[in-house]
Amino acid sequence: MTSSSPVLNEHWRDLESWTTATVMPSKQFDRWRDFVVDAHLHWDIHSVRCDQFPAFIRQGRYEGFRLVHLTAARGGVIGRRSTREIAQDSEALYNLIYVAEGSQCLEFADHEIRLDPGTFALWDSTQPMNFNTGEGLRQITFSVPRKRLDDALPRSGEFCGHAMKATAGIGKLFIDCMLALETSFGELSNAEARQVLEATTEMLVATLTAKVQLPEHRGFREQLQHVMAGINRQLDDPHLTPQRVARDSGMSERHLYRLFAEADTTPASWIRKRRLEQCRRDLVARSCAHLSILDIAARWGFFDSSSFCRMFRQEYGLSPKQVRSSASPRENVKR
Numbered sequence: 597m598t599s600s601s602p603v604l605n606e607h608w609r610d611l612e613s614w615t616t617a618t619v620m621p622s623k624q625f626d627r628w629r630d631f632v633v634d635a636h637l638h639w640d641i642h643s644v645r646c647d648q649f650p651a652f653i654r655q656g657r658y659e660g661f662r663l664v665h666l667t668a669a670r671g672g673v674i675g676r677r678s679t680r681e682i683a684q685d686s687e688a689l690y691n692l693i694y695v696a697e698g699s700q701c702l703e704f705a706d707h708e709i710r711l712d713p714g715t716f717a718l719w720d721s722t723q724p725m726n727f728n729t730g731e732g733l734r735q736i737t738f739s740v741p742r743k744r745l746d747d748a749l750p751r752s753g754e755f756c757g758h759a760m761k762a763t764a765g766i767g768k769l770f771i772d773c774m775l776a777l778e779t780s781f782g783e784l785s786n787a788e789a790r791q792v793l794e795a796t797t798e799m800l801v802a803t804l805t806a807k808v809q810l811p812e813h814r815g816f817r818e819q820l821q822h823v824m825a826g827i828n829r830q831l832d833d834p835h836l837t838p839q840r841v842a843r844d845s846g847m848s849e850r851h852l853y854r855l856f857a858e859a860d861t862t863p864a865s866w867i868r869k870r871r872l873e874q875c876r877r878d879l880v881a882r883s884c885a886h887l888s889i890l891d892i893a894a895r896w897g898f899f900d901s902s903s904f905c906r907m908f909r910q911e912y913g914l915s916p917k918q919v920r921s922s923a924s925p926r927e928n929v930k931r
Contacts (some may be wrong), residue, residue: 613654621648628668635664636737637689638681639722642674656781661793663778664741671698671731678724688742689721690752692800694762694771700732702757709759716771718756718804738774746848749801751810759762760807769805770803773828796865819847820855831871835896838863871896872911878894879920889916 614631616624628651629641634805635655649670655662693700694716701710703726711717716914719725722742737824745752762771779798784792823845830836840865844854856863878884878892893916908916 613652615652616649624649624741625653626841628824629829632666632675635662635666636691637677637687638684639675639677640681640712642676644670644673646670652804652821658781658786658789658832660689660741660744662689662737663774663781664737664739665735667734668698668729669732671729671733673729675728678702681756682722682724683833685721687721689739690742690745690756691719691721692738692740693717693719694736694738694758694774696734696736696775697881698733698735700733701730701861703727704757707757710756711759714762715759716767717759717760717876720753723753723756736775736778737759738796744797745801747850748797749804750848750851752848754810755804755808758808760803766806770799785854805927816855816858820859823855827863827867828870831867831874832896834899836897838865841867868907869911871898872908875916876912876919879916880922889920896909 618629621626625644625646628649631653632641633639636652650667652667653664654666655664693702693711695711695713697713699710699712701708702719703720705724709717720742726841742752749755760767771852773796777792781789781792796809823841826844827836827841838852839849842849845852852863856866861869874896875892875898878887878895879889882890887895893899893901893904898907905915907918908914910917
């Protein structure tokens with residue numbers, strides 16, 4: 597995007613509309629491309645040779661959400677989004693693109709889909725993708741912060757790249773609501789916009805789960821065992837947190853907590869319990885007799901001696917010193 601390009605308004609109530617009719621014909625495509633990049637994150641959009649490029653774009657943004665209405669009369673516009681473009685983004689979004697008129701082909705890593713009027717699809721801004729537009733395109737895109745959808749919908753990424761119809765049922769209901777929001781969001785107060793966006797996101801979740809049948813995934817118990825095994829391998833890492841566990845396991849924090857709730861615990865509680873178990877093991881192990889109690893505590897992520905002793909006693913009913921004193925043999929044991 598060139599430095600001289602105007603930036604679309606980022607305030608929800610003060611939506612920005614722009615049309616190529618305000619630009620001299622020879623500059624219309626370049627200016628439209630600048631606005632597309634501003635509204636839809638970074639793309640490498642190939643230049644199009646044409647005498648004029650009739651097009652329109654409007655968008656509104658609020659707390660990471662975006663709604664963009666875009667048209668392009670001329671077809672054959674090709675855009676590529678590789679790791680190079682993705683690296684330039686400061687946001688990560690899931691984007692629900694609905695084609696109202698014309699057509700558009702979306703190319704993903706392993707397949708391609710065609711969106712005709714009345715169809716929509718989800719794409720992930722953190723993954724490479726290409727597009728190729730047909731003539732007379734009119735599309736509306738609803739963008740949701742990636743973390744927000746991940747928290748509400750486990751395996752969100754697997755819902756991307758599926759063409760869905762909005763001709764009936766929940767698909768039509770969702771798209772009708774999205775289109776109504778697009779035309780009227782400028783009338784909403786900030787508080788109203790926040791509530792409506794949350795409700796729209798929940799409706800999006802319901803639509804995706806109804807429209808896309810994902811393949812069978814490993815059950816909760818198997819997922820939990822897999823996560824626990826990963827934690828066990830990193831118990832001695834002082835930076836191990838539930839947030840990091842969720843990221844390393846490729847799931848949302850919300851889903852991680854749901855897994856551990858099945859075992860009547862929480863990720864943090866389970867990590868603490870496993871670390872205390874390792875401390876208790878070392879306190880009675882001959883191979884650790886040369887280590888002090890504080891050394892053993894720090895080895896497993898406990899750096900505050902009073903907190904460690906309190907948690908240890910709550911777990912085992914004995915102090916660390918009492919457990920060590922009960923060990924045999926007793927010689928050469930550090931207190």
